[in-house]
Amino acid sequence: MMMREPPVDGDALHPDGALRLNERDHELLRHLADGKSTPQIAAAMSVTSNTARTRIRRVQRKLATARRGQLVEAARERGVI
Secondary structure, X not given: OOOOOOOOOHHHEOXXXXXXXXXXXXXXXXXXXXXXXXXXXXXXXXXXXXXXXXXXXXXXXXXXXXXXXXXXXXXXHOOOO
C-alpha cells in the first residue's frame, strides 16, 4: 500500500506560499537535526515530553512529512535549517 504525504496545513503557509514556522518550530528542528530524543528535546525546551511530541507532530504537518525521520530532511530541503 502506498502512503500519501499529509497535506500542508493551510495555516502553515503565508499568503505568498512560504512556510510559516515560528521560533519554537525552528528550535525544535535544530534539536531534531542534532539527533536528540523526545525527552532531551523536552528538557532543552523546558516543556513536557507530551508537549514536545505534540510540537513535533505540528511541525510534521507544516512540512507535510508522515514520519519524524523525514522531518529534518524536509526542513533542510526547504532551507529552514
